[in-house]
Amino acid sequence: MTTSSSNCPSTSPSTVLGLPLEQGQSSKAWQVFLAASFLVSVPVFFQAPIVRLFPVFSLVLTLFWVGLGWFLYRRPQSRLWGDIILGFSWSWLAGSIYWGWLRAEPLIHIPIEAIGLPFALWCLWKGWGKIGNFFYLGSLLGTAITDLYFYLANVIPYWRKLMTVDVDPALAAPILKSALAEVQTPWGISWAVVLVNILLAVSLWSLKKTELHWWAFAGAVLSTILVDSLFLLAAYIA
Numbered sequence: 001m002t003t004s005s006s007n008c009p010s011t012s013p014s015t016v017l018g019l020p021l022e023q024g025q026s027s028k029a030w031q032v033f034l035a036a037s038f039l040v041s042v043p044v045f046f047q048a049p050i051v052r053l054f055p056v057f058s059l060v061l062t063l064f065w066v067g068l069g070w071f072l073y074r075r076p077q078s079r080l081w082g083d084i085i086l087g088f089s090w091s092w093l094a095g096s097i098y099w100g101w102l103r104a105e106p107l108i109h110i111p112i113e114a115i116g117l118p119f120a121l122w123c124l125w126k127g128w129g130k131i132g133n134f135f136y137l138g139s140l141l142g143t144a145i146t147d148l149y150f151y152l153a154n155v156i157p158y159w160r161k162l163m164t165v166d167v168d169p170a171l172a173a174p175i176l177k178s179a180l181a182e183v184q185t186p187w188g189i190s191w192a193v194v195l196v197n198i199l200l201a202v203s204l205w206s207l208k209k210t211e212l213h214w215w216a217f218a219g220a221v222l223s224t225i226l227v228d229s230l231f232l233l234a235a236y237i238a
Helices: 026-053 054-072 077-100 106-126 130-152 156-164 169-182 187-205 212-237
Strands: 014-016 020-023
Touching: 026 054, 026 077, 026 130, 054 077, 054 169, 077 106, 077 130, 077 212, 106 130, 106 156, 130 156, 130 187, 130 212, 156 169, 169 187, 169 212, 187 212
Parallel strands: none
Antiparallel strands: 014 020
C-alpha cells in the first residue's frame, strides 16, 4: 500500500520558526497552511454575497468544488490540493444550506455546519483524505468556538435581528453597535481572551506536528481568529 508523504515518518527533521518538519516538507507545509487559511475566508467574503442573492446557485456550486477536488485528487501531482478542496466542499455545502435558507436561527447553525462530520470521521477512520478532512474539522472547531462566544456574550439576539433586516447598512448599523456593546463588557472581553487563547493553543500544538494534515487543521483554526477580528472591525466602523 502506498504511503502518502504527509504520513511518512520524519527521517531528517528540519526546523522552521522552531517547528519540526520533514526534510523538504517546510515549503509544502506552509503552502497547506496558507491554503487552509485562505479557504476559511472564502465562504465569508466570496460565498456570502452569492448565497444571499442566489442560494440555489451557491448550493449547486458545491458540485463544482467536489468535481474539481476529485479531478485534482486523482492526479498524483495535484492530489494534495484536490484533497483540501474536497474537505472545503463540505464547508461550502453547509454554508449554502444555512446562510441561504436558515440563517435567522442560530440554534441550528452548528448542526448544519457539521453536516459533513460523519463522512469526515469515516474517511479518517479509513485513512482517506486526511488533509481535506482535517481542514474541515479545523474549520468546524473554529466555527463552534465562535458560536459559543456569541452565546456566552449574549450576542445571539442581535444575530437574529441582523438576519431579518434588509441589506441596508443604515438598518444594520444600530444592531451591530448594540452587539458591540455586549462584547465590550468585562464578561465579553474575558471570554474573548479565554477562547482566543484556546484557538491559539490548539493551532500552535498542531503546527508542532510533522504531518501536513495537521498544518491544514492549524490553518483553518488559526484563521478563525482573523475572520472574527474582521467582523469586530466592521462592527466598530458601522
